Every structure is written in C-alpha cells, then in structure tokens.
Amino acid sequence: xxxxxxxxxxxEGSTALxxxxxxRDKGPGTRQGVFYNPxxxxxxxxxxxxxxxxxxEGWTYxxxxxxxxxxxxxxxxxxxxxxxxxxxxxxxxxxxxxxxxIAANNLKxxxxxxxxxxxxxxxxxxxxxxxxxFGSPVKFLDLAARRTSRNGxxxxxxxDTAPLCGTKPDTCLRRYLAMxxxxxxxxxxxxxxxxxxxxxxxxxxxxxxEPVLAYYHGHYFRxxxxxRKGVQVANAALGEIGFVRWDGSQGYSAVKQQPVDGKYAGPxxxxxxxETATVKRMLKACDDTFHRDxxxxxxxxxxxxxxxxxxxxxxxxxxRTGTRPLRTDELVASLREAGFGASGVHYSRKxxxxxxxxxxxAEMFNNASQ
Numbered sequence: 001x002x003x004x005x006x007x008x009x010x011x012e013g014s015t016a017l018x019x020x021x022x023x024r025d026k027g028p029g030t031r032q033g034v035f036y037n038p039x040x041x042x043x044x045x046x047x048x049x050x051x052x053x054x055x056x057e058g059w060t061y062x063x064x065x066x067x068x069x070x071x072x073x074x075x076x077x078x079x080x081x082x083x084x085x086x087x088x089x090x091x092x093x094x095x096x097x098x099x100x101x102i103a104a105n106n107l108k109x110x111x112x113x114x115x116x117x118x119x120x121x122x123x124x125x126x127x128x129x130x131x132x133x134f135g136s137p138v139k140f141l142d143l144a145a146r147r148t149s150r151n152g153x154x155x156x157x158x159x160d161t162a163p164l165c166g167t168k169p170d171t172c173l174r175r176y177l178a179m180x181x182x183x184x185x186x187x188x189x190x191x192x193x194x195x196x197x198x199x200x201x202x203x204x205x206x207x208x209x210e211p212v213l214a215y216y217h218g219h220y221f222r223x224x225x226x227x228r229k230g231v232q233v234a235n236a237a238l239g240e241i242g243f244v245r246w247d248g249s250q251g252y253s254a255v256k257q258q259p260v261d262g263k264y265a266g267p268x269x270x271x272x273x274x275e276t277a278t279v280k281r282m283l284k285a286c287d288d289t290f291h292r293d294x295x296x297x298x299x300x301x302x303x304x305x306x307x308x309x310x311x312x313x314x315x316x317x318x319x320r321t322g323t324r325p326l327r328t329d330e331l332v333a334s335l336r337e338a339g340f341g342a343s344g345v346h347y348s349r350k351x352x353x354x355x356x357x358x359x360x361x362a363e364m365f366n367n368a369s370q
Contacts, residue, residue, distance in 0.1 A: 005034060007097075012041065012070060013048060013289050015077045016104050019068050020095060034094045035067040042217055043157060044071045045294040046282070047130070050213060050224055051079040054153065055279035059127035062142065063087045064117055067105055069098035071132065073319045076102075076110040078289075085110040088120055096101065121147045132157040138175050138197060143211070144204040150229045154209065156198060158221040164190030166265075180243070181265035184313035187216045187254070187347045189244065192220050192268035192309055199269060208233030213282075214273040216347040223273075240271035244310050250312040251358030270309045274301055300346035304353060311345050311353040312361060322360050323369040328352060334364050 008021040019036040055061070061083055063072030072087035087110060088097045095114035102110045113120060117140060121129075131137045137156040144154050158164060163172035166182025166189075173179060178198040181189050195211055202209045207227055214223035228237075243266030244252055245259045254270050255299040283298045318325040326334075328344050328351075334340035335354050345351035354361070 007091075011044065013074050013078050014170070015058050015070075015074045017033070017070050017073070017101055018066060018104065019070065019208055034091065034097050036070060039218060041291050042293045042297065043132070043220065043222060044074055045290045045347075046213075046215075046222070046297070047071055047155065048074050048078045049282040049285055049294070049298075050155075050278070050288070051075050051083065051128075052285045053085055053278050054212060055079060055081055055128065056223075058084075059084045059152075060084045061128040061130065062085070062120075062126040063130050063132070064120070064144075065089060065131065065133050066098055066112075067094055068307050069094075069101050069112065071130065073101050073105060073107065073110060075096070077105050083109060086113060087111070088113040088115055088117075090114060090116045108290070118143060125149055126143065127152040128155070130155045134159065136163075136175050138158045138201075141198055141201045142204075145198075145205055145207055145227065148227050150227065152227050153212070153224055154198070154227060155222070155224045156194070158190075158194050159219060160289070161190065161219060164193055164221065165281075166190075178267050179265060181246070181263060183246075183263075183349075184316055184348075184351070185244075185310050187221075187266060188301070188310055188345070189265040191216050191223070191273065192270070193265070195223050195225070195269040195273070196241050196267055198225055199241065200267070202227065203234040203238050205342070206231050206234050208237035210237065211269065211271070211273050212275050212278055213301075215297060215301060217293070240266050240269055242270040243267060244270075247358075249358065251361070254309055268309070272306045274306070276302065297346060300344065301311065304346055305341050305355075306341040308353070308355055310350040312358075313347070314349065314350040314352065317361055317365055321365040321369075323365045325350075326365065326368055330368075331364065335361075339363075 006021040066087040069087040072085050077083040098112040099236040121143050125151045129144045129148050131140045132179040162168045165186035166180035173212040178193045199209045209225040212224045242256045279302050286295050314325050332342045340356040
C-alpha cells in the first residue's frame with residue numbers, strides 16, 4: 001500500500017473498497033495522494049444505475065482518471081451486465097490501490113492500468129469513456145470524442161463550479177469559451193455551458209453529442225452524452241446551442257444570437273438535458289443499496305420541466321414584487337392552473353421552471369398577497 005496515507009475498508013453500494021481514511025465529507029477539498037471523495041457517492045451511484053439502464057452487453061468502459069477505482073469497480077461489480085471495465089490512473093500509488101480493490105471483489109471483468117491519459121487512448125478506444133477529473137474535464141474532451149465508439153457514451157464531471165457559476169467569468173470564458181451569469185440560475189447555466197462546450201468540441205470532428213442525462217448536485221456538474229457520427233447529426237447538435245439573456249421587464253429568454261448588451265449567458269446547450277425513459281429505467285433499478293440522495297435526484301429530474309433553459313427563484317420574485325414568498329408547490333399549481341408549464345428544479349428547492357414570462361409571474365405573486 002502507498003506510504004504516507006492511512007487507508008481503511010468500506011462498503012459502498014455492494015462493493016468492498018479500500019480508500020484513504022482522511023477524507024472530508026463535503027466538497028472536493030485539495031487533492032493529495034490517492035484520491036477518494038465520499039461526497040461523490042451519488043455520482044458513483046448514478047453511474048452504476050446509468051450502466052444498468054443504458055450500457056450494452058459486451059461494451060468496454062474506461063474510468064480514465066480512476067483514483068481508488070471506486071466508480072469503475074462498482075460498475076464492474078454491480079451493473080449486472082457483461083461489461084469489460086478498465087480503471088486507469090497515472091499515479092502509481094493509485095494504481096496499486098485500484099489493483100487491490102479489483103482483487104478484493106474478485107472481478108474477472110475489470111483490469112487496472114497505470115498510463116497517462118493521452119498515451120492510454122493513443123491506440124485504443126472504448127464504448128464508454130468516463131472523465132471525472134479534479135476540476136474541469138475540458139482538456140480531456142477532444143480525445144474522448146475521437147476514441148469513444150459510434151453510439152457510445154462520454155460521461156464527464158466538472159467540479160470547477162466557481163467559473164461555471166459566474167464567480168470567475170474570465171476562467172469560464174477561457175476554459176469553456178462561454179460567458180456565465182452569476183445569479184440564482186447559475187447552476188442551470190453552468191450545466192448547460194458544460195454540455196454546450198462538449199457538443200461544440202465534438203462537432204469539430206463531425207460528431208454529434210446528445211445528452212442522455214445531465215444534472216447538478218452538491219458541488220459538481222455531471223453529464224452523460226451519446227456520440228453520433230456524421231455531419232448532419234453534428235449540425236443538428238449545434239442547432240441546440242444558443243444564449244439566455246435577461247431583460248428587466250420580460251425576464252429570461254432563449255435566443256440564437258449572442259446579445260450585444262445586457263446580461264446573458266452562453267453559448268450554451270438549450271435543448272433537453274435528459275431522456276425520460278432512461279431516468280425511469282434508472283429509478284426502477286434504484287434499491288436500498290443506493291444513497292437516498294440518488295433516488296431524490298432522479299425523482300426530481302423525472303418531474304422537472306425540461307424547457308425553457310432557465311428558471312425563476314421564488315425569493316427573487318418576492319423581492320421584486322414586494323410580496324410574501326410563495327411555496328414552490330403553490331406557485332407551480334397556480335401556473336399550471338393558468339395554463340402554463342411549470343415544475344420545480346432538481347438543484348434548488350425555491351426554483352420554478354416555467355414558460356410563463358416575468359409579467360405573468362409578478363401578477364401571480366401580487367394576486368396571492370391580496
């Protein structure tokens with residue numbers, strides 16, 4: 001075992017893992033030595049469930065930046081399908097932990113490797129490439145787009161929430177070639193900027209990426225994208241790229257062209273972020289071995305309105321109208337009764353997604369206070 005770190009045995013899902021014993025429970029912290037983040041349990045849970053719902057028999061899966069190998073090893077052990085799993089990390093200490101964890105679960109369908117990412121993918125490909133780095137996935141995306149098989153999956157995680165949520169707009173512009181918007185809707189925009197960047201990068205190689213599942217939770221963004229090959233599908237994917245602008249009298253709106261002034265976010269993905277059938281299959285497979293937050297996320301996604309690509313925050317609306325804040329379910333019910341589409345959002349208890357405009361929302365707040 002690596003020196004300088006304390007390790008302990010745990011059970012996550014139904015998989016036995018040896019992990020560093022000095023991890024914090026919240027957030028990514030600072031990466032030192034062999035990396036394992038207990039706060040990413042839901043990320044790993046959802047990966048396993050996604051494999052149950054979408055992976056094909058005989059597929060090959062790459063956990064490219066494996067750390068302890070927790071995610072890839074859980075997929076190999078719990079997915080219930082004949083999937084060949086490769087767990088890679090260029091850190092030799094991590095490599096030794098990955099091998100130990102594979103052996104502890106007696107996995108015949110998993111192997112470890114100790115290669116630099118570009119060297120690993122220089123002469124081989126996979127049906128599903130998972131990129132879960134410490135920070136941004138952007139520098140890994142081009143090669144993943146080229147080395148994932150046709151109709152395969154690229155899954156990416158981003159923990160650089162400050163740039164994507166607009167706290168560091170210069171960094172977001174440099175990494176993602178997009179302008180974020182630091183307001184109550186920043187997590188929606190950050191997720192769509194991440195997906196939009198991946199789509200634009202793949203289109204360079206005449207590939208179209210389609211979101212199968214994308215969400216925000218805790219301190220990370222996560223997206224699963226299906227790769228299609230051909231100019232037409234690449235162009236179709238680019239057709240879902242646009243901007244969201246803010247108008248003080250009308251509210252948010254999605255537009256195709258970059259606004260010349262005012263507040264806006266983008267370019268970003270404006271289309272659907274998940275396939276309902278996939279979420280339903282994942283929920284059906286979600287039993288008590290998965291963390292309760294996992295089921296909550298999936299149930300919230302299933303009930304969430306996918307369009308438009310923004311939402312309104314109840315406290316902001318109450319402040320704007322000088323009225324009391326409404327309950328989320330109360331506002332959603334009123335909007336639906338008035339003929340609008342409306343739902344909550346999976347990442348905010350006080351967010352409401354609706355196709356109603358700002359004037360209609362303001363009228364509802366004012367009427368509720370009379």
